[in-house]
Amino acid sequence: MQLSNKKPNVAKLLTLATCSLLGTAPDAIAAEDTNQWRFDTALMYYGESERVTAVEGIIAASKEFSDQEFLNLKLTLDTLTGASANGAVAQPNVQTFTRPSGRGSYDIEAKDTPLDDTFRDSRVQVNAQWSQPLAENYLGSVGAYVSSEHDYFSLGFNANIAREFYNKNTTLSFGIAAAQDQISPEGGLPTPFSEMLTVQDGNANGLNRLGADDDKTTVDLLFGLTQVINRKMIMQFNYSYSQVDGYQTDPYKIVSVVDNNGYALRQLYESRPDSRNKNSVFWQTKYHLTNSVIDFSYRYLWDDWDVKSHTFDVRYHIPLEGAYIEPHVRYYQQQAAEFYQPFLLDGEPSPENISADYRVGEMNGLTLGVKYAMELEGDSELAFRLEFFQQTPTNPGFETPGVLADVELFESVSAVVAQISYSF
Structure with a gap:
């Protein structure tokens, strides 16, 4: 989220902007031509209808110690509560599922989307970023972050270099970021394709588990060009x-195995590949109209x-007397992952990987908003x-046998986002 509307020199802050696109730089914008600290604060509420609710607070601080030498710090605190779709299909009858800890169960009413109401989490994240000139027309930046949740820990670093040309009208940049994450889910790591046991099976906790935790590494590279037209x-x-x-x-997601009539016979833990290579291209244009941008x-x-996705984003900055208003429209469209299946038919051979999580399925999303x-x-x-x-979410082409044709398999999610921010 953007916390400040100050407009510092673009060339000075391009390095921070590039690292921000890598997801590692603080969101605060450094104050220009001042040796004083500047603070940006924000409180955001995100609420889905009958699902997840999140509250996030941010405080960011920035200071220029000498010409073009900036320090940016940020602290993020957030909490999440509510219910999250577990991946199972809705049924015409009541369903019972084991909680992730294995020490309890919850019931889902007939025809309702199965939601795990034990979704609780809190996160603390600290970011730090330093940028400075390296030589004439060269800017550099390094940063780090640490993030901790009850079942997830992440540590990351980033570095960036930018080169200015043609009286600072053209800037080329290169950034690299690396992160090491540790996943320690409630109840341990489930064995892929193993069956979710019930509490009645006798202490489901600890059964069908690979271990207590696992990890992953992420390396991001970014090449950028900024041009004053x-x-x-x-x-x-x-x-x-x-x-x-x-x-x-996702250790909390499952896939339903159904018979030819669409009735769920059992629930299996999902499985995703242990490697992923992503590419993206991004284009942004800002145009100053007579009195607006x-x-x-x-x-x-x-x-x-x-997975393939398209994201279109438009903001219209309208100055007012001592204020401004900014309408916002965003449209997102996504193609499903190759291993996405909303369910698995009994008797079919098991694929190498499978997930019924709608977040890797086919979908589109629309955001309408305004900032004042x-x-x-x-x-x-x-x-x-x-x-x-x-x-x-939409059906990417799967036939729905029997009773599955009478229940909602691809339920829409609505949410409201409200934020208040103060910069000083």
């Missing part, structure tokens, strides 16, 4: 490559899981953002 237009082009190796299965971006992503910000005394700003989000 004229006094009113600036463009940015990026290509990024990401390689992920290690445990990528339009910001348009497009991203295309593809990977070796056969006002200038306050002392070079401070107060802003409010409200957005509505609709995510619609």
Whole structure:
């Protein structure tokens, strides 16, 4: 989330922007021409209808110690509660599922999407980023972050270098980021394709488990070009490559095995590949109209899981007297992963990998929102953002046998996002 509306020199901050696209740089924008600390704070609420609720707080600090030498720090705290889809299919009868800990169970009413209501989590993340000139027309940046949840720990580093040309109208940049994650799910790591046991089977906890934890590594590369077109237009082009190796299965997701009439016979734990290579291209254009600015971006992503996605994003910045308003529209469309299946027919050979998680399925999403910000005394700003989000999973071509034709297999998810931010 963007916490500040200050407009510092683009060349000074391009390094931070590039690392931010890698997902590692703080979101705070460094203050220009000052040796004082600047703070950006935000509180965000995200709520899905009858599902997940999240509350996130951010405080970011930035300071310029000397010419073009910036330190950025950020602390993020968030909590998540509610219910999350476990991947099983809805049924015309009540279903009972074992909780991830193996020490209890929960019931799902007839025709309802199976949701695990034990979803609880909290996260603490700290980011630090330092940028400075390396030589004439060269800017460099290094940073690190650490993030901790009750079942997930992540540590990451990043570095970036940018070279300016043609009176700073053209900038080429290269960034690299690496992360090491440890996954320690509640109840341990389930054995892929093993059956979810019930509490009645006698202490399901610890059964069908590979171990207590596993890890994965991620390496991201980014190549960027920023070009000032004229006094009113600036463009940015990026290509990024990401390689992920290690445990990528969601330990809390299952897949239903159904008979020819669509009735669920058993639940199996999902399995995903232990490697993933992602590519994406990104184009952003900002154009200054007479009294406003339009910001348009497009991203295309593809990977070796056969996931392909398109993201269109438009923001329209409209200045007001001592304030501004910014409408926002975002559209997202995704093709399903090659191993996505909403269910598995009994008797069919098991594929090498399988997941019924709608997040790797076929879907589209639409976000509509608006931001309003006002200038306050002392070079401070107060802003409010409200957005509505609709995510619609779709059937990528699977036939639905028997009773599955009478239940909702691809249920839409609606959410509201509300944020208040204060910069000083």
